[in-house]
Amino acid sequence: MEDSEIVEMFIQRSEDAIRQLDGRYGGLCRQVSYNILFNRQDMQECVNDTYLKVWESVPPQRPANLKAFVCKLVRCISINRLRFNTRQKRHQEMELLLSEVDECLPSTQDPSQHFDQQQTVELINRWLRTLDNATQLMFVRRYVLMESIPQLAATFALTKSNVSTRLYRARKQLKKYLEKEGVLI
């Protein structure tokens, strides 16, 4: 079944819509959620919450790209669940990922000053488009889809240290770029 047909089913309030959505993107949702939570029970709950959120959002929304839409939703819901669970007991993989994110953050001169989120997202997207194809894919899979370094190494047929080096360079580059554009976080 095509994405547009599934969206149409949601708009028509057809109860079969969620089943169709699960059949088409259930695997992707579970993978993204598990990459963040590392817990099967939480993962399943987040995936169910995602379906519920889609049910509540469509309509009025009519996503042009259903795959990206559910992917962003499940990512957001899973990260929120992770925050809710406990800040003290984050799993090691998430700690590693957050410490990596730290390296992308531009220096803050004024801690009270917050950056414009929309502007920063646009800058990140612009920066991503300057990357070579492989680095761009790797960066997105790591920091958006939250894949682990060993997973990436297997996917990209590279060694783990090779993946880490590429990501390290990309993070430094992003930090420099954001600082150059005057983003303060």
Added chain:
Amino acid sequence: MKDSRREEFLDLLGHVDEDILIKAIDMDDPEMTKRRAHIHMRRWKHIVWIAAALLLLAGSLTALGMGPLRDTWMATILFGNGSNEIVLESNVKLLDIRDDAPKTRLDVTLTQAEGITGIPFLSSSWYTSDAVYYRPWVPYQEKDPKGRRLGKGKEIERIDLWYPRCVVMPDGGGHISCSITLFTTHASENTILAGDGLDATGGKTGAKTCTLETLGVEAVLYRTDWDEERITAALIHNDVYYAFIGEGVSEERMEEFLHSLQ
């Protein structure tokens, strides 16, 4: 503060453009596909190389005479100069004999032979003699005709006991001799003929079977076409091959004798 900044930034990264996100999910990168194909090919090359090396090793071991791993041998009798074959038993177990079994030829008694090998042999109340020749050896190998000798480092692969005139019938009724053969776990041949020399390959006639209920085995009786006085009964019992050879003994007497075995 630091945590919240990091998490906030992580949230922002979740808002990448949909086309970039979809491209990452669907993974469409020719360079990567090429690299993966290359690694896949390299992995297969390794597997093929390992398989080839294993085959080479197996071939070398076989060539060195170690033979394939197995634990049985096949006892057969050839008839009509090898044109026919009776399989006495196809899965005769190779036997573990005592480690300290002598590697030299000895003249012993049947009881001593049992002590040497650690294997009990068939006995009969008809036996009139106890003199047995103990012959340990390695089976014949084409590339090394002298290889039967048990030199230094060689293990006993086969033991023959020749029990001549073990039964001498009264009143000139002929006599029976017995050839006993067993193969040890060091044996390196796959199919081993039950008898040697003329008895193994010479013409034979009138094969019939005789069931020995007490032992739970079937013996094959046959005559040779090169000695009409000779009648042979071959059987396998407890993974040991026995050939009882009668000279001037009638078939009925031979069967009677076979039934006395225990």
